[in-house]
Structure formats: structure tokens, C-alpha cells
Amino acid sequence: MQIFLSRHNLDGFLFVGDSICDSDMYYLTHFLSGDRFAFLAQEKTTLLVSSMETGRALKESTADECLSTSQYRIMEKLKRGDKPEEAYCLVLVEFLQGHGIRRLGVPFRFPAGIYQPLLQDFEVLVLESPASRCREIKRQEELDAIACAQRACERAMRQAVLLIGSSKPRGELLYRDGQPLTSEKVRAAIDVSLLEDGCEAMDTIVAGGPQAAAPHARGTGPLAANAPIVIDIFPRSKSSRYFADMTRTVLKGEAAPEVKDIYEAVRLAQAAGLLAIRAGVSGKEVHSRVSQVFLDLGYPEREGRGFTHSTGHGVGLDVHEKPSLSETGEVLQVNHVVTVEPGLYYPEMGGVRLEDLVVVKEKGSENLTHFERQLVL
Amino acid sequence: MQIFLSRHNLDGFLFVGDSICDSDMYYLTHFLSGDRFAFLAQEKTTLLVSSMETGRALKESTADECLSTSQYRIMEKLKRGDKPEEAYCLVLVEFLQGHGIRRLGVPFRFPAGIYQPLLQDFEVLVLESPASRCREIKRQEELDAIACAQRACERAMRQAVLLIGSSKPRGELLYRDGQPLTSEKVRAAIDVSLLEDGCEAMDTIVAGGPQAAAPHARGTGPLAANAPIVIDIFPRSKSSRYFADMTRTVLKGEAAPEVKDIYEAVRLAQAAGLLAIRAGVSGKEVHSRVSQVFLDLGYPEREGRGFTHSTGHGVGLDVHEKPSLSETGEVLQVNHVVTVEPGLYYPEMGGVRLEDLVVVKEKGSENLTHFERQLVL
Numbered sequence: 001m002q003i004f005l006s007r008h009n010l011d012g013f014l015f016v017g018d019s020i021c022d023s024d025m026y027y028l029t030h031f032l033s034g035d036r037f038a039f040l041a042q043e044k045t046t047l048l049v050s051s052m053e054t055g056r057a058l059k060e061s062t063a064d065e066c067l068s069t070s071q072y073r074i075m076e077k078l079k080r081g082d083k084p085e086e087a088y089c090l091v092l093v094e095f096l097q098g099h100g101i102r103r104l105g106v107p108f109r110f111p112a113g114i115y116q117p118l119l120q121d122f123e124v125l126v127l128e129s130p131a132s133r134c135r136e137i138k139r140q141e142e143l144d145a146i147a148c149a150q151r152a153c154e155r156a157m158r159q160a161v162l163l164i165g166s167s168k169p170r171g172e173l174l175y176r177d178g179q180p181l182t183s184e185k186v187r188a189a190i191d192v193s194l195l196e197d198g199c200e201a202m203d204t205i206v207a208g209g210p211q212a213a214a215p216h217a218r219g220t221g222p223l224a225a226n227a228p229i230v231i232d233i234f235p236r237s238k239s240s241r242y243f244a245d246m247t248r249t250v251l252k253g254e255a256a257p258e259v260k261d262i263y264e265a266v267r268l269a270q271a272a273g274l275l276a277i278r279a280g281v282s283g284k285e286v287h288s289r290v291s292q293v294f295l296d297l298g299y300p301e302r303e304g305r306g307f308t309h310s311t312g313h314g315v316g317l318d319v320h321e322k323p324s325l326s327e328t329g330e331v332l333q334v335n336h337v338v339t340v341e342p343g344l345y346y347p348e349m350g351g352v353r354l355e356d357l358v359v360v361k362e363k364g365s366e367n368l369t370h371f372e373r374q375l376v377l
Numbered sequence: 378m379q380i381f382l383s384r385h386n387l388d389g390f391l392f393v394g395d396s397i398c399d400s401d402m403y404y405l406t407h408f409l410s411g412d413r414f415a416f417l418a419q420e421k422t423t424l425l426v427s428s429m430e431t432g433r434a435l436k437e438s439t440a441d442e443c444l445s446t447s448q449y450r451i452m453e454k455l456k457r458g459d460k461p462e463e464a465y466c467l468v469l470v471e472f473l474q475g476h477g478i479r480r481l482g483v484p485f486r487f488p489a490g491i492y493q494p495l496l497q498d499f500e501v502l503v504l505e506s507p508a509s510r511c512r513e514i515k516r517q518e519e520l521d522a523i524a525c526a527q528r529a530c531e532r533a534m535r536q537a538v539l540l541i542g543s544s545k546p547r548g549e550l551l552y553r554d555g556q557p558l559t560s561e562k563v564r565a566a567i568d569v570s571l572l573e574d575g576c577e578a579m580d581t582i583v584a585g586g587p588q589a590a591a592p593h594a595r596g597t598g599p600l601a602a603n604a605p606i607v608i609d610i611f612p613r614s615k616s617s618r619y620f621a622d623m624t625r626t627v628l629k630g631e632a633a634p635e636v637k638d639i640y641e642a643v644r645l646a647q648a649a650g651l652l653a654i655r656a657g658v659s660g661k662e663v664h665s666r667v668s669q670v671f672l673d674l675g676y677p678e679r680e681g682r683g684f685t686h687s688t689g690h691g692v693g694l695d696v697h698e699k700p701s702l703s704e705t706g707e708v709l710q711v712n713h714v715v716t717v718e719p720g721l722y723y724p725e726m727g728g729v730r731l732e733d734l735v736v737v738k739e740k741g742s743e744n745l746t747h748f749e750r751q752l753v754l
Contacts (some may be wrong), residue, residue: 020579021398033593034580035697052686055591055724078705085485085505108462108490112503115489126489128462191572195565200577202397203411214433216410309429320412328455347432 001041004130005105012042013105013130014096016114023317024107024131026241031061038092039063040099041130048095067095089117096122107132136314136322138335142242143359146315146337149237149244150357150368152197156190157371160206160231161250163189165377169225169253183207183219190233199235205247206231212249212351215309215343226253228263228352228375230343234319243319245339246369247355252377262299262344262352263375269293269342270354273311273325277340277358277365283329287311290325290342305346312339315357336360337368378418381507382482389419390482390507391473393491400694401484401508403618408438415469416440417476418507425472444472466494473499484509513691513699515712519619520736523692523714526614526621527734527745529574533567534748537583537608538627540566542754546602546630560584560596567610576612582624583608589626589728592686592720603630605640605729605752607720611696620696622716623746624732629754639676639721639729640752646670646719647731650688650702654717654735654742660706664688667702667719682723689716692734713737714745 005013016038019026026032029039029047037057038048044064049057051070058066072094077087092114096104104122106115107129118124138146167174167181174181183206190204207219208229223229232247249263273290290311294300301307310326315337323330325338332338338360343353356369382390393415396403403409406416406424414434415425421441426434428447435443449471454464469491473481481499483492484506495501515523544551544558551558560583571578584596585606600606609624626640650667667688671677678684687703692714700707702715709715715737720730733746 032580051681052592055681056594059591075704084705106489108488110489111485112483112487112489112492113485115492116503126493188572192569195568195572200579202577203409214436215429217433304428304432327452328461 001130002043005042008105008125008127009103010105010125011101011103012040012096012099013107013127014092014101014110015039015041015107015129016092016111017109022109023241023321024129024135027131027135027317029061029063031057031063032241038095040096040101042099046099048092085113086117089114092118093121105130132322135316136336137333138316138337138359142316143335143337145237145240145242146244146357147368148240149199149235149242150246152194152199152237153233153235153244153246154369154371155197156193156199156201156233156235157231157246157248159189159193160186160233161248161377164223164229164250164252167223167252172224172226174223174225174252180222182222183211184221186223186231187219190231194233194235197235198238200238201233201235204231204233207351209350210347213345213347213349215345215351215353226255227251228259228350230351230353232353232355236319241317243315243317244368245315245319245355245357246371247341247343247353248371248373249352249354249375250377251375255376259349259352260375262349265294265297265299266342266344266352266354267373268297269307270340270356273340273342274356274358274365274367277332277338277360279332279334279360279362282331283311283323283325283338284327285329286325286332286340287327287329290340294342294344299344306344307342308345309343312341312355314338332360334360334362378507379420382419385482385502385504386480387482387502388478388480389417389473389476390484390504391469391478391487392416392418392484392506393469393488394486399486400618400698401506401512404508404512404694406438406440408434408440409618415472417473417478419476423476425469462490463494466491469495470498482507509699512693513713514710515693515714515736519693520712520714522614522617522619523621523734524745525617526576526612526619527623529571529576529614530610530612530621530623531746531748532574533570533576533578533610533612534608534623534625536566536570537563537610538625538754541600541606541627541629544600544629549601549603551600551602551629557599559599560588561598563600563608564596567608571610571612574612575615577615578610578612581608581610584728586727587724590722590724590726592722592728592730603632604628605632605636605727607728607730609730609732611692613696618694620692620694621745622692622696622732622734623748624718624720624730625748625750626729626731626752627754628752632753636726636729637752639726642671642674642676643719643721643729643731644750645674646684647717647733650717650719651733651735651742651744654709654715654737656709656711656737656739659708660688660700660702660715661704662706663702663709663717664704664706667717671719671721676721683721684719685722686720689718689732691715709737711737711739
């Protein structure tokens with residue numbers, strides 16, 4: 001942070017937001033709050049929270065100093081009729097002046113409604129957050145937290161696969177205990193397993209048949225027999241707040257030859273991607289290797305059909321973070337954590353996707369995913 | 378929205394963000410996405426999403442039109458070397474120009490890193506989001522969704538109360554099945570119940586003894602006997618995305634007279650608050666009635682001791698939203714949904730808080746909370 005501040009000749013870098021949505025703020029403070037607070041990084045670091053949160057901030061955060069908005073008389077300002085946003089900005093101005101700020105950096109996502117009034121009293125530069133680059137390269141404790149979430153993710157995947165595997169194809173649908181097996185039931189089994197492991201998952205995908213053709217569709221209703229079912233689980237550990245991410249595609253019943261071919265193509269493309277990963281190679285290069293496999297096997301991307309997304313993304317305190325394995329992917333570095341998740345999508349058939357989570361190493365990668373790839377259950 | 382646009386003489390109002398963190402965007406689009414997208418409100422409404430999301434956006438969102446960043450050649454821009462943020466801003470400029478925008482409104486939380494470059498091509502006004510005022514007054518379907526989440530909340534509270542009620546005080550701790558009963562175990566019972574009801578809860582509070590003196594401390598470790606335990610549950614329905622919110626304080630064992638007095642004071646303060654609520658009364662007035670009860674009963678707020686927070690807040694797609702019942706609380710209107718949650722906090726003792734969720738009505742309020750208030754179990 002010191003180097004960053006002096007490179008840009010800044011007196012400080014200011015974040016304002018909540019640390020549930022803004023992972024940079026959680027990363028830098030370890031103070032988890034759904035309510036807005038401010039964090040000023042200088043040689044020392046300072047939190048500015050509401051008076052109600054001061055005790056918790058002192059105890060839980062890693063900041064050097066915790067101050068309260070009441071120390072800047074926010075109630076007086078509100079009582080004399082300032083609107084809440086105006087009063088908060090006045091508090092921030094006093095807070096920043098009290099910390100010797102003249103030239104200030106703020107991140108891209110800094111609220112425009114605060115940025116604009118601060119311009120009256122400070123020189124404000126909007127810069128890429130210094131935390132986002134740090135966050136890309138994981139420390140050992142972060143790698144451990146991600147691996148731990150990945151173990152929970154795989155136990156949940158096992159429950160899903162067992163449930164689908166124990167169902168019976170009857171006509172066009174899968175049945176279990178005399179009832180159609182639904183996306184919702186499989187998702188519930190996943191959710192219970194994750195909860196037992198102290199994880200939460202917002203938007204687990206269990207999408208069968210044509211539903212799976214939209215890569216982010218969650219899936220709903222009865223699951224089709226003889227059709228691929230995409231299961232994409234990305235849980236967050238409630239204690240560490242780190243994510244894991246994996247996808248498998250399974251089918252119960254008879255797989256049509258073209259579905260088997262598509263699955264095999266995705267498997268080969270993923271293998272090529274995994275093989276290409278090592279420090280010094282760009283995400284762009286990895287993505288192009290994966291795309292080339294699909295092209296070679298006769299699956300070009302065309303008008304929203306085929307391989308319609310990028311190869312992968314970083315995973316950490318956010319489920320989608322840098323670096324990306326895409327047309328614009330940067331050079332990979334040791335201890336980047338990325339997904340490798342090629343897929344093929346056709347509206348009439350649905351989709352097939354396979355996703356592993358790996359740690360980039362000097363001479364290759366360490367695959368955190370230990371779950372088999374098996375289409376037909 | 379039309380009235381808002383013409384009042385400020387705007388050609389459109391632009392949101393950029395993800396609709397998991399920005400509830401205004403979910404409210405206005407019904408498109409749930411953890412990845413960033415743009416939403417332009419004019420006479421017609423338009424979503425701008427990545428090409429991968431176009432199909433889902435067309436299907437799930439309520440926008441009149443869904444466009445993709447690939448229609449604005451984002452890949453070309455990236456391939457020629459523009460940084461991702463620059464390329465995205467160029468896409469936005471083309472998108473806005475194509476929609477006849479010259480004078481544009483953006484909300485307070487709009488990212489400064491996009492606001493700043495847009496100033497080169499447009500007149501940009503940072504305004505309070507037009508959605509935030511609409512969101513305060515709930516439609517019937519929103520009231521139903523909140524009530525439904527509240528039912529789930531109370532079933533979870535019942536599990537927690539049963540668990541604590543069935544524990545045995547032994548020395549200074551509570552025991553169950555020969556093991557100390559912990560905050561974590563009670564929270565797990567709450568989480569399982571919520572999951573069964575299709576809800577998720579990020580930060581359920583189960584805090585006993587001195588831990589409860591910080592109103593937002595989650596609580597950890599063995600629960601103390603003979604001491605108040607604050608249980609604050611604020612689940613979100615996964616399907617509707619609406620929150621509920623409630624708090625009860627319970628104690629297993631012997632309650633000291635001063636704890637009983639504090640509980641009774643909180644109960645009376647809450648009753649006064651509930652009684653004061655009706656359309657036309659300000660949140661400030663309600664808060665002052667509650668504070669007055671504490672003052673009258675000999676519990677002044679002083680140096681972080683006593684009633685250290687406001688009386689309540691709105692609940693909807695966010696767990697904390699407008700209006701507030703506080704020193705700066707606005708006038709309440711029919712179908713506002715607010716919490717009434719006085720509490721008293723003393724570091725050496727802990728805390729007592731009682732929280733109900735009510736709908737503001739013409740001549741009073743409808744209490745959505747049907748759970749008894751009982752300190753000693």
C-alpha cells in the first residue's frame with residue numbers, strides 16, 4: 001500500500017461501502033459489515049464506523065485505528081437539517097482533513113455521490129483498487145480456505161450425483177420415490193450438505209435439458225431423463241468468506257451419441273486448458289488452446305451456439321475475480337487460483353460444462369478438484 | 378419514472394452494478410445477476426448485459442429491451458488493447474448515444490470510475506435513485522413476500538428457543554446432551570430451519586452475556602446460564618429476495634432482578650413504539666417516544682451504554698432500508714414496513730433487545746410478528 005500511495009503521490013486511499021458487497025474492504029479490514037463504513041489507508045489504517053459499531057470494529061478489524069461518525073458530530077449535522085448523504089459527506093471531509101489528506105485516491109467502484117462532493121475539498125484520483133491486484137495472488141492461508149470450501153463443494157456434489165444416480169428414468173422424466181425428481185430437490189440436497197459444512201451457496205445451478213443452454217440459468221422443475229444435467233456449485237465458507245467453484249454434467253438414462261461426443265469434446269478441451277496452465281502463460285493463451293480444441297473437433301462458436309463464454313476466472317473472496325482466462329486474459333502468476341470450465345451449449349439440446357479449480361504453480365498447476373468426470377450415472 | 382425524468386429534465390437514468398448487491402437494480406429489472414450489467418430507464422427500459430447473459434435476461438427480466446455488449450463490439454475494443462474498464466466505458470458511451478442521451482441521471486452509488494469518463498460525453502447528474510423512494514412503499518405482493526419470510530423467521534426462532542429451553546444450566550454455562558450449548562449450535566438449528574423454508578441468513582446473531590453488548594456481534598462459543606441471550610434473525614427468501622427481521626432475548630436459569638427490570642423496560646419501550654406508529658407520524662417522533670420511556674424508567678443513553686442505536690429501519694429487498702425510525706426519521710406512510718427494536722446494552726451485563734416487524738397503516742400498524750416475548754425459558 002505504501003508503494004502504491006507514493007507511486008501515485010497520494011496522502012491516502014479511501015474506500016466507502018459495505019464489506020459484504022465490497023470484498024476489497026473485507027480483505028483490507030477483516031471487518032464484516034452489511035452497513036456502510038469508510039476505510040482510509042495511509043501509513044496507518046483507519047476505520048470510520050457508526051458509534052454502534054465502534055466496539056465490534058475495534059475487536060474484529062485489523063485497522064490500526066477505529067473512529068466513530070459521532071466523533072465528527074454526525075447527529076448535530078442531521079439535527080440541524082442536513083440530508084443524511086450531505087451529513088455523511090461533511091463527516092468524511094472533516095475525517096480526511098484531520099488525517100492530513102489533500103490528494104486522495106479512490107477505487108473505480110467508489111460511490112459517485114460521495115466522489116463528487118469530495119472534489120470541492122480534495123484532489124481525488126479514481127484508480128484501480130490497490131487491493132484488487134494483491135487479492136489475485138493468494139497467501140497460504142487463503143489457499144487453505146479455498147481448498148476447504150472446495151472439499152465442502154465436492155461433498156455437496158456427491159449428494160447431488162447420488163440423488164440423480166438413484167433416480168429412475170420413466171418416459172421423458174426422472175423419478176424418485178414415485179415423484180418426479182426436480183432441480184429444486186437436488187438443489188435442496190446440495191444446500192443441506194453445504195450448510196453442514198458451514199458454507200452458503202446463493203445460486204447453485206441444477207439445470208437439465210434445454211434449460212442448461214443458458215450458462216447461468218439456475219434450473220427449475222422436473223429433470224429430464226436421457227439429457228445432460230449441469231450442476232454448478234459455488235459455495236462460500238461462512239467463516240473464511242472464501243469461495244470454491246466446480247461444475248459437473250451428468251445424465252441418467254441413455255445418452256445419445258451426439259451428447260456423448262459433446263461431453264468428450266468438453267473433456268478434451270478442459271484437459272488441454274489444465275495442461276496449458278502454469279506461471280508465465282497468459283489467460284488468453286489458455287483460452288485460445290481450449291477454443292482450438294473445440295474448433296479442431298468441429299464445434300465452432302457461432303451465433304450464441306457452442307462455447308459461448310470464457311475459459312475461466314479467478315476465485316477468492318469473490319466468486320468471479322481476476323485473473324480471467326479469456327481473450328483478454330493476463331499473464332498467470334504463482335498462486336493465482338482459477339477455474340477451467342469449458343462448455344458447449346445448444347438451445348435444442350442444452351449444455352455440457354466441466355469446471356475444475358486449480359492453483360497456478362511455477363511448472364503447472366495444482367488441481368483442487370478431486371471429483372470424477374462421469375456423464376452417464 | 379417518467380415524472381422523475383421530466384422533473385429533472387433527464388433523457389434517461391442509468392444504473393451500473395450487479396443486482397445481488399444493488400437492490401434497486403433487482404427491483405427495477407427482476408434480473409438477478411452477480412455480474413455487472415447496465416440498466417437504462419427512459420420511456421422504455423433497456424438492459425445491457427454480456428452476450429452470455431442475453432438469453433436469460435430476455436427471459437427473466439422485465440425490461441422492454443435487452444442488448445448485449447457484443448453488439449457494441451466489446452471484444453474488438455479489448456483485442457485492440459483497451460483496458461477492460463475503458464472498453465466497458467466506450468461501450469456505454471455508444472449505448473447511451475444510441476439511445477439519444479445527452480443529459481443523464483445516475484444514483485449516488487454509481488461507480489466513480491464510470492461516472493468520471495461519462496462526463497466527457499454527457500451532462501451527468503448524481504441524484505437519489507428514483508427506485509429508493511418507490512421501494513419504501515410496499516405493494517401487496519411485496520407485503521406478502523415479507524410476511525412469508527417472517528413466518529420462516531419465526532419457525533427458525535422457535536427452533537432456537539426450544540433448543541435453549543431444553544438446555545440445563547450447570548455452573549456458569551448451559552449444557553445439552555452433556556455438551557456446552559454454543560452460539561454455533563443454536564445458529565445451526567436456525568439455519569437448517571430457514572433452509573427448509575427456502576430462506577438464507579447471512580449473519581444470524583445468537584449472542585449471550587457480555588458479547589450481546591455490541592448490537593451487531595454474531596456471538597460465538599458456549600452460552601452462559603442465567604444471562605440474557607439475544608437472538609436476531611433476518612432471513613431473505615431465496616425466491617422472492619425479500620427479508621424479514623426479528624429479535625427475541627431469552628435466558629435459561631435464574632434472572633437477576635436488574636436483568637428482569639431491563640427486559641421490562643425494553644418491553645415497555647417497544648410497546649410505546651408500536652403504539653406510536655401510524656401513517657403521518659414521523660420516524661423521529663416514534664424514536665423519541667421510545668427514548669423517552671427509557672429516560673423515564675431511569676435508563677439514559679450515556680457513553681455507549683443504554684439505548685445506543687435507533688428504534689428501527691425499513692425492511693424489504695434490503696434488510697436495512699428507508700424509512701428510519703431515528704433522530705432523523707421521515708414521516709411514515711401507509712405500507713411502509715419497519716422494525717421496532719429498542720434495546721439496552723451494558724458491557725458488563727450484555728444486552729436485551731426485542732424487535733417486531735410491522736406494516737404502517739392509516740390508523741396504526743399491522744404487526745407481522747406473532748412470537749411471544751418471554752425472557753426466562
